[in-house]
Amino acid sequence: MWVKGNLHTHSTNSDGRLTAEQLVEFYYANGYGLLSITDHEKLTKVSTDKLITIPGFETSVKGTRLNYDYHLVLLNVEDVESVQRLRSSIGELLDFTSECGGLAFIAHPYWSSLTVEDLMPLKSYLGVEVYNTGCDVECAKGFSMVHWDGVLAAGKLIYGFAVDDAHRYLIPPIDALGGWIWVNVEAFSTESLLHSLERGLFYSSMGPAVEEFSYKPDVIEARFTPVSRIDVVSDDGVGLSISLDTYEHFKRLLSTGEGRRLMGGFEAEFNIENGVEKAYLNAGGFKLTLEKTVDGLTALKLEKYGFKKYFRLELTDSKGRKAWLNPIMV
Numbered sequence: 012m013w014v015k016g017n018l019h020t021h022s023t024n025s026d027g028r029l030t031a032e033q034l035v036e037f038y039y040a041n042g043y044g045l046l047s048i049t050d051h052e053k054l055t056k057v058s059t060d061k062l063i064t065i066p067g068f069e070t071s072v073k074g075t076r077l078n079y080d081y082h083l084v085l086l087n088v089e090d091v092e093s094v095q096r097l098r099s100s101i102g103e104l105l106d107f108t109s110e111c112g113g114l115a116f117i118a119h120p121y122w123s124s125l126t127v128e129d130l131m132p133l134k135s136y137l138g139v140e141v142y143n144t145g146c147d148v149e150c151a152k153g154f155s156m157v158h159w160d161g162v163l164a165a166g167k168l169i170y171g172f173a174v175d176d177a178h179r180y181l182i183p184p185i186d187a188l189g190g191w192i193w194v195n196v197e198a199f200s201t202e203s204l205l206h207s208l209e210r211g212l213f214y215s216s217m218g219p220a221v222e223e224f225s226y227k228p229d230v231i232e233a234r235f236t237p238v239s240r241i242d243v244v245s246d247d248g249v250g251l252s253i254s255l256d257t258y259e260h261f262k263r264l265l266s267t268g269e270g271r272r273l274m275g276g277f278e279a280e281f282n283i284e285n286g287v288e289k290a291y292l293n294a295g296g297f298k299l300t301l302e303k304t305v306d307g308l309t310a311l312k313l314e315k316y317g318f319k320k321y322f323r324l325e326l327t328d329s330k331g332r333k334a335w336l337n338p339i340m341v
């Protein structure tokens with residue numbers, strides 16, 4: 012089963028505007044099944060059977076290359092005091108978190124002015140916030156794909172988390188319900204959720220939903236709600252981006268003899284079945300199959316594409332809202 016969750020948010024116990032109890036009601040009413048209230052250097056516990064809560068908090072550590080602080084979200088860690096003692100060493104803090112059964116990820120790398128070099132020496136953390144709603148709506152620094160891909164290009168698997176990091180909730184600019192994760196769990200329990208997070212069995216989204224995804228060496232298949240752009244992101248000049256504009260351009264060009272001559276060596280076929288247009292593109296080296304409805308692109312099959320270290324799938328809908336699947340190291 013799939014559970015929708017927000018792993019980073021603030022209550023009145025630190026600088027948020029809603030109480031822990033109001034937060035539970037707010038996220039539950041909006042279809043969430045998982046919530047972690049992560050106040051600054053403080054544990055905020057709340058008891059509810061409406062959704063699963065993972066205890067945790069946000070901590071900061073000095074010492075980045077540009078003299079800013081790392082912010083970290085620690086989940087399933089309750090020993091705030093020990094963490095305070097370790098705040099001078101991010102390595103020791105991450106080791107401690109992992110030794111006591113906790114999980115850590117790096118909050119808002121772009122907002123924190125982190126460089127990829129700040130992330131490279133770190134061990135024992137799950138990933139980075141690829142999207143942080145608060146940082147986006149307040150100062151346009153919500154997206155951290157470059158940090159994520161920098162670490163992945165070094166061959167190290169880390170996951171991407173979309174979170175709210177909400178403080179304001181209902182007061183504009185609204186920093187709630189903007190980014191979340193969908194976690195695939197065996198049971199509706201804290202243990203099962205932690206197990207799935209640790210294994211990367213989740214994807215992040217601001218809107219688009221992924222209905223199917225499979226990967227076998229040389230074949231990626233995915234089905235999703237309508238999007239305007241599909242990106243297959245990788246390293247070393249490898250990767251693929253298909254927007255609706257590019258799709259329509261190919262289609263127009265390949266409908267004429269002159270266009271086909273221009274696109275020499277590129278084979279394509281477009282068929283409509285039950286209102287769904289299917290495009291088969293054979294670019295010599297690889298094969299691409301796309302499905303499109305009146306609302307946008309809805310499926311992708313990519314065969315025989317030569318990835319080097321990793322790839323990840325990123326979707327963007329007509330409102331610019333993204334979804335990020337976790338990477339696969341090949």
Ligand SMILES: [Zn+2]
Binds near residue numbers: 069082118119
């Ligand atoms: Zn922060």
Ligand SMILES: [Zn+2]
Binds near residue numbers: 019020021069118
């Ligand atoms: Zn925060």
